[in-house]
Amino acid sequence: MSTRLRIGFIPLVDAAALIVAVDKGFCAAEGLDVELVREISWANVRDKLNIGMFDAAHILAPIAIASSLGIGHVKVPIVSAFGLGINGNAITVSPDLYAAIKAAADGDLLDPLVTARALARVIAERKQKALEPLTFGMTFPFSTHNYDLRFWMAAGGVDPDEDVRLVVLPPPFMVDSLANKHLDGFCVGAPWNSVAIDLGIGHVLHFTSELLQRVAEKLLAVRAPWAAENPDVMMALVRAHARAADYIEDLGNRDEVAALLTAPGRIEVTPELILRTLDGRMRVAPDGTVRPSDRYLLVGRDGAARPDPVQAAWFYAQMVRWGQAPLSNDLLAAAKAVFRPDLYDAALGPTAPPPVSEPADGIGAFTGPAFDPDDIAGYLAACRRPG
Structure with missing residues (x-):
């Protein structure tokens, strides 16, 4: 029975x-x-x-x-x-924020410390211009996504409780929120980063396995x-x-x-999105750039x-x-x-x-x-x- x-x-x-x-x-x-x-x-x-x-x-x-x-x-x-x-998340940002981080970066954009420090410069400039804080989506207060974002931001001198807004959204809602400009970026698991890339509305900044290996x-x-x-x-x-x-x-x-x-x-x-994730061959930009990783998701x-x-x-x-x-x-x-x-x-x-x-x-x-x-x-x- x-x-x-x-x-x-x-x-x-x-x-x-x-x-x-x-x-x-x-x-x-x-x-x-x-x-x-x-x-x-x-x-x-x-x-x-x-x-x-x-x-x-x-x-x-x-x-x-x-x-x-x-x-x-x-x-x-x-x-x-x-x-x-183990692992499986990524930080995706809007084209505007990606361009701002790229312009402010002093070094290789694949280096999380470089992008975190660039984010701090972007935030400082926005404060000088009295612009609204950047808003990042994560899936739950008690989540790897929340801690991934915080760990990365803090490494560059950003206080995630004071310098940005962190908001909770269910994973399937992340892409629409980025498309509607309610978010400037998010951290979420597959396949939702890939969906944003394929729609041309985001750039993957980092796989979280690049921040924390395991x-x-x-x-x-x-x-x-x-x-x-x-x-x-x-x-x-x-x-x-x-x-x-x-x-x-x-x-x-x-x-x-x-x-x-x-x-x-x-x-x-689509099955293609699943295969990309399992094979660790992720598109990271709207132009189709692929970044391989043998530890994207274990x-x-x-x-x-x-x-x-x-x-x-x-x-x-x-x-x-x-x-x-x-x-x-x-x-x-x-x-x-x-x-x-x-x-x-x-x-x-x-x-x-x-x-x-x-x-x-x-x-x-x-x-x-x-x-x-x-x-x-x-x-x-x-x-x-x-x-």
Whole structure:
């Protein structure tokens, strides 16, 4: 007899393992009858997971941590035994802002420190002219997108709370908001950066993997009590999604995977946009310029699916840095407890560690100190908030 589950997701390429696990029958092979429910916003996904309308969810890693800590909403402990993606976001700006940054840049535009400092010059000039602050979109206050933007801006001396406006928008709304000039830029996951490029209304400034080499993006998350009450179902979910991740990472399956992801009720963009993302060959400008990256989005390779508590500690450090959470050893421990490599290992057995090519501190930031998950205070003191 099958176990029925409802799992919520947002139409993004890093939902790939979730969609493939269901639509290729990997969940069914594990005795799971899964209904995938497409949602529009992260708040919807979080709330429906928290109150039990969803048994599991494709969710932003920082949302799972914030929920577990009771920050920004009700406290509902969340755990994850499977990571759905490492990296996968990009910062896209309007043609006008791209031109302004290019004119103000002193160096290579591929260098995030160069563009961050150029952004600071653009902002200073706008202030002198009494112009409105630049507005950037991100998907949620507790999101990698928010922390990506803040990390980049702060490196150039921009205070993201004082010098610009950061606004929350669901991922599918980013492109229209840029087209309508409600935004000057945004940070979002695939395929929405590519959609903006193909429409000729944006330039990709940076892949976020160029800012931070290895940051957990989405998790397959469940409520902690549910995980404790359903250990066999948890193991089955991990096994099914591990098969899906391996299937996606096999280059010979990419066309089929793209067809699955673009089916009605799933992501519903062209297969070409999916293939570009999975292959790491992204168009970054309206003229068709392609920038390759072998780490734009890691679905299963290089240990990407095994939850790493170091990642949880980094997110907690960002929450403290930007005033969302107090500094506390208890909160740090609770944040780390969201990521459950023990459950992953229980389902799949011992796995190889990430290759030596991965960053030594588990994060690989383009600037600033190496990250120490056991010394958040020291790390933040070395980062120093701008202004």
